[in-house]
Amino acid sequence: MSIKVPYEVKRNVLLNPGPATTTDTVKFAQIVPDICPREQEFGSLMKGLREDLVKIVHGDLKKYTSVLFCGSGTVNIDVCLNSLLPADKKILVVNNGSYSARAVEVCEYYGLPHIDLRFPADQRPDLQIVEKTLRENPDIALVHTTHNETGSGILNPIGEIGALAHKYNAVFTVDTTSTYAMRPIDIEKENIDFCMASAQKGLMAFTGLSFVVGRTSIIEESANYPKRSYYCNLFLQYDYFERTGEMHFTPPVQTIYATIQAIKEYWAEGEQAKWERHTRVFNAIHEGLDEIGFRDIIKREEQAGLVVSVMYPDDPAWDFEKVHDYCYQRGFTIYPGKISTLNTFRLCALGAIDEEDIRAFYVVFKDALKHLNVAVPVQYNE
Ligand SMILES: *Cc1c(COP(=O)(O)O)cnc(C)c1O
Numbered sequence: 035m036s037i038k039v040p041y042e043v044k045r046n047v048l049l050n051p052g053p054a055t056t057t058d059t060v061k062f063a064q065i066v067p068d069i070c071p072r073e074q075e076f077g078s079l080m081k082g083l084r085e086d087l088v089k090i091v092h093g094d095l096k097k098y099t100s101v102l103f104c105g106s107g108t109v110n111i112d113v114c115l116n117s118l119l120p121a122d123k124k125i126l127v128v129n130n131g132s133y134s135a136r137a138v139e140v141c142e143y144y145g146l147p148h149i150d151l152r153f154p155a156d157q158r159p160d161l162q163i164v165e166k167t168l169r170e171n172p173d174i175a176l177v178h179t180t181h182n183e184t185g186s187g188i189l190n191p192i193g194e195i196g197a198l199a200h201k202y203n204a205v206f207t208v209d210t211t212s213t214y215a216m217r218p219i220d221i222e223k224e225n226i227d228f229c230m231a232s233a234q235k236g237l238m239a240f241t242g243l244s245f246v247v248g249r250t251s252i253i254e255e256s257a258n259y260p261k262r263s264y265y266c267n268l269f270l271q272y273d274y275f276e277r278t279g280e281m282h283f284t285p286p287v288q289t290i291y292a293t294i295q296a297i298k299e300y301w302a303e304g305e306q307a308k309w310e311r312h313t314r315v316f317n318a319i320h321e322g323l324d325e326i327g328f329r330d331i332i333k334r335e336e337q338a339g340l341v342v343s344v345m346y347p348d349d350p351a352w353d354f355e356k357v358h359d360y361c362y363q364r365g366f367t368i369y370p371g372k373i374s375t376l377n378t379f380r381l382c383a384l385g386a387i388d389e390e391d392i393r394a395f396y397v398v399f400k401d402a403l404k405h406l407n408v409a410v411p412v413q414y415n416e
Contacts, residue, residue, distance in 0.1 A: 037059040037060075037062050037063050037295060038062065039058045039059060039061075039062050040062070042058060043058055043061055044365070045365070046365050046366070046367060047365060047366050047367070047385075047387055047391045047394070047395060048367045048384070048385055048387075049319075049366060049367055049368050049369065049380075049381045049382050049395065050367050050368070050369035050380070050382060051184045051212055051235075051340075051341055051369065051380065051382045051384060052107075052211075052212070052232070052234050052235040052382075052384055052385075053234035053235075053240065053241055054234065054235060054236075054238050054384040054385030054386070055238070055384075055385035055386045055387050056238050056239065056240070056292075056296070056385070056386055057238065057296075057299060057386045059295060059299065060238060060239055060240075060292050060295050060296045060299065060386075061292070063291050063292045063294070063295035063296075064240070064288040064289070064291055064292045066288070066291050069287065071280065071281070071284060071285050071287050072280060074279075076285075076287070076290075077278075077279035077280055078279075079290065079291075079294060080102065080275075080279065080280070080281070080285070080290065081279060082294070083102075083290065083293065083294055083297070084099065084100045084101075084102065084245075084275070085100075086297045087100040087245050087247055087297075088100050088247055090214070090215050090219075090297075090300070090305075091210075091214065091219045091220065091221040091226075091229060091247055092219070092220045092221060092222070092223075093221045093222065093247060094222065097222070097249060097250060097251070098221060098222075098247060098248060098249060098250060099247070099248070099250045099253065099272065100245050100246065100247045100248075101113075101245065101246050101248075101253070101268060101271050101272045101275065102243060102244075102245050102271075102275070102281055102285065103243075103244045103245065103246070103266070103271065104242060104243065104244075104281070104283065104284065104285055104286050105242070105244050106232060106234075106241055106242075106244060107209075107211040107230070107231065107232035107235070107244050108136065109244050109266060110209070110211070110230035110231070110232070110244050110245070110246050111133075111136060111137050111140055111178075111209060111230070112140050112263070112266050113246060113263075113266045113267070113268050113271075114178070114207045114228050114230065114246060114248075114268065115137060115140045115141060115144070115146060115176070115178060115207070116140070116144050116146070116262040116263050116266060116267070117256055117259065117262075117263075117266070117267050117268035117269060118176055118205055118207065118228070118252065118256055118259070118268065119146055119175060119176050119259065119260075120175050120256075120259050120260075121259065121260050122173070123147070123173050123174070123175035123176070124147040124148060124149065124171060124173045124174045124175065124176075125141055125146055125147070125148040125149070125174070125175075125176045125177075125178060126148070126149045126151060126164075126167060126168065126171070126174045126176070126177045126178070126204070127141065127148060127149070127150055127151065127177075127178050127179070128151050128153075128159045128164055128177065128178070128179040128190070128195055129150055129151060129152050129153065129179075130152070130153040130154065130155055130157060130158065130159055130183060130186075130188065130190065131155050131180060131183030131184075131185040131186050131188065131372075131373075132155075132183070132184075132185035132186075132372045132373070132374075133180040133183055133184055133185060133209055133211075133212075134178070134179055134180045134183070134209070137178050137180075137209065138150045144262050144263075146262075147173075149167060149171065149174070151163065151164065151167055155183070155185065155186050155188075155331075155373045155374075155375070156186065156188070156331055156332055156333075156373075157188075158188065158189075158190060158191060158336060159179070159190065159191070159195070161191065161194055161195070161198065164177075164195060164198055165198050165201075168198055168199070168201070168202040168204065169202065172202070174202065174204050175203075175204055175205065176204055176205045176206075176207060177195065177196075177198070177199035177204045177205070177206050177207070178206075178207045178208070178209070179192065179195055179208060179209070180208070180209040181208050181209060181210040181212070181213045181217075181219075181229075181338070182210075182212045182213045182217070182338035182340055182341065183338075184211070184212040184341055184372070185343075185371075185372035185373055186331060186332055186341070186343050186372075186373055187330075187331075187332050187337045187338060187340065187341035187342055187343050187380070188332045188336055188337065188338065189336060189337060189338035189339070192206075192208050192224055192225070192226065193223070193224045193225055195225075196208070196224060196225025196226055196227075197225050199225070200225055205227045205228070205252055206225060206226060206227045206228070207226075207227060207228040207229075207230075207248075208226050208228070208229045208230075209229075209230060210226075210229040210230060210231055211230060211231045211232055211235055212235060212236075212338075212340060212341065212384075213236065213338060213340065214229065214230075214231030214235065214236045214237075215231065215235075215236030215237045215300060215308075216235075216236040216308065216309065216312050216340055216384065217309060217312075217338060217339060217340065218305050218306070218309055221247065226248075227248055227249050227252055228246055228247070228248030228249070228252075229246075229247050229248065230244070230245065230246045230247070231244070231245065232244040232245075233245075233289055233292070233293040233296065235384060236384065237293060237296045237297065237300060238296050238299070238300075238384075238385055238386050239289065239292040239293040239295070239296035240288075240289045240292050240293075241289070242286030242288075242289035243285075243286050243289045243290060243293055246268060253268055253269055253272050254269075256268060256269045257269045257273070265283070270282065311388055312339065312340060312383045312384070313339055313383075314388060314389045315383035315387055315388060315389055315391070315392055316337075316339045316340065316342070316383040317389075318389040318392035318393060319342050319381045319383060319392055320334075320342065322392060322393075322395075322396040322399070323342065323344060323381075325396075326396075326399075326400065326403070326410055326411060326412055327347075327410070327411025327412045327413075328344050328345065328347070328412055329344070329345045329414060330342055330343060330344055330345070331343040331344070331345060331373065331376065331378060339383065340382060340383050340384060341380055341381075341382045341383070342380065342381045342382070342383075343371055343373060343378045343379075343380055344371075344378055344379050344380070344381065345376065345377070345378055345414070346377040346378065346379070347408065347412035347413055347414060348413055348414050348415040349408050349409055349412060349413050351406050351407045351408045351409070352406070352408050352412070353406060354370065354379055356402070356406055357399070357402045357403070357406065358370075360398070360401070360402035360405060360406075361395070361398050361399060361402055364398045366394075366395045366398055366399070368380070368381060368399075369381075369382065
């Protein structure tokens with residue numbers, strides 16, 4: 035069924051790290067006849083959706099499954115950590131940024147035994163230290179990290195961390211929320227047991243649907259692990275789906291319709307072509323920053339290709355809020371930074387946008403700098 039677009043919706047270019055700019059066909063895919071999600075018709079839609087979510091990361095459907103949750107992306111972190119830890123075992127969080135710090139907070143809130151292994155936000159984790167920690171703590175049963183640290187834009191070496199986790203018999207969970215369906219991922223080759231994302235990021239649909247993709251055998255094993263949450267338990271949700279074809283509690287019905295359309299558009303564009311488009315956008319972001327003299331935080335070769343963290347210039351006329359407002363009024367959204375020790379803002383390459391949108395953005399952005407009397411090229415004191 036092709037989606038009718040009855041009128042064009044004002045198009046905003048979102049350069050924040052999700053929700054992302056969507057196509058009008060995905061927007062209007064939400065407009066459907068009212069349906070009770072307990073109907074078989076809806077159940078069969080979810081079955082296909084669950085399989086597609088596994089296929090996007092090249093998972094073998096005999097070994098991997100996906101489990102849907104109603105919520106934003108953080109629900110996945112909550113679910114994986116609280117559900118996949120056996121009694122009397124420990125979690126190791128390899129933490130070099132704000133999203134892994136969020137995982138540490140989840141451990142704290144549930145009172146889960148954990149090690150918060152911290153590395154500087156502008157550096158990749160030191161694998162020797164990760165290995166030493168695993169060797170010295172044989173009770174670590176779960177290793178968690180973030181693929182693209184959305185706070186900084188750094189790409190973490192998940193294949194290597196996963197290999198270490200497996201060497202020491204731990205399950206490896208990765209927050210791939212800001213790479214899934216953008217940067218190609220092969221779940222098995224990259225040693226991932228569980229990865230996760232939300233419909234409003236790489237898939238370019240809407241908030242409300244999040245999902246964990248992972249090893250069916252490990253989910254089944256976790257049936258006997260301590261139950262620490264009623265709503266956010268991975269096994270309970272999986273088991274209910276398998277037995278009934280439904281979500282345990284009410285699913286985000288309209289977001290699911292939009293996500294199914296978004297996945298159609300994902301297959302039509304193609305994994306490689308989509309990644310190339312995001313790369314064009316990312317390169318155009320860098321070209322514009324270079325031209326104006328802005329500095330970024332993470333070494334270019336260590337960036338995941340989707341988020342650029344930019345240093346505020348040392349110019350008293352610079353005012354992020356004012357630049358933001360100027361751009362926002364003209365249809366472009368820029369986003370504050372998330373590195374606690376530095377003043378930064380972010381420009382992201384997510385969503386249904388291409389390089390000409392970035393060029394159009396820089397026309398407005400440069401106008402904003404001129405309007406505020408910020409010197410160009412921008413100045414740094416050292
Ligand atoms: C967006 C994002 C999340 C989810 O954040 P929500 O605010 O709950 O949507 C989790 N992890 C990463 C790496 C993200 O980029």
